[in-house]
Amino acid sequence: MHGGLPQGPGPAAEWSARASPPDAGAALTSTVFDLPERLAHKSDPALIADDERHFAAIAESLQSSIADVSERLDAARRNPAAEARRRSIATWRSIG
Numbered sequence: 001m002h003g004g005l006p007q008g009p010g011p012a013a014e015w016s017a018r019a020s021p022p023d024a025g026a027a028l029t030s031t032v033f034d035l036p037e038r039l040a041h042k043s044d045p046a047l048i049a050d051d052e053r054h055f056a057a058i059a060e061s062l063q064s065s066i067a068d069v070s071e072r073l074d075a076a077r078r079n080p081a082a083e084a085r086r087r088s089i090a091t092w093r094s095i096g
Helices: 010-018 037-043 045-078 080-095
Strands: none
Touching: 037 045, 045 080
């Protein structure tokens, strides 16, 4: 197809395939601004300080959300009524 949008995953897919998934409980220890030498001038602290703070706040919010959801999921799994509800739903799905 000529003139259409480019197809394929692009360079981001190559990066994400090499990267290991983040540990939800681990602190953010690296920076998105850990750039190669040819781009080092773009990682000047005066240029990236606001972004670094913003990314840290996002990471903190995500960790808090993950902890909250994990706690609620654990509580739901311990709830006998929830187990009965899951069995009932599974039964209806199997016959429907």
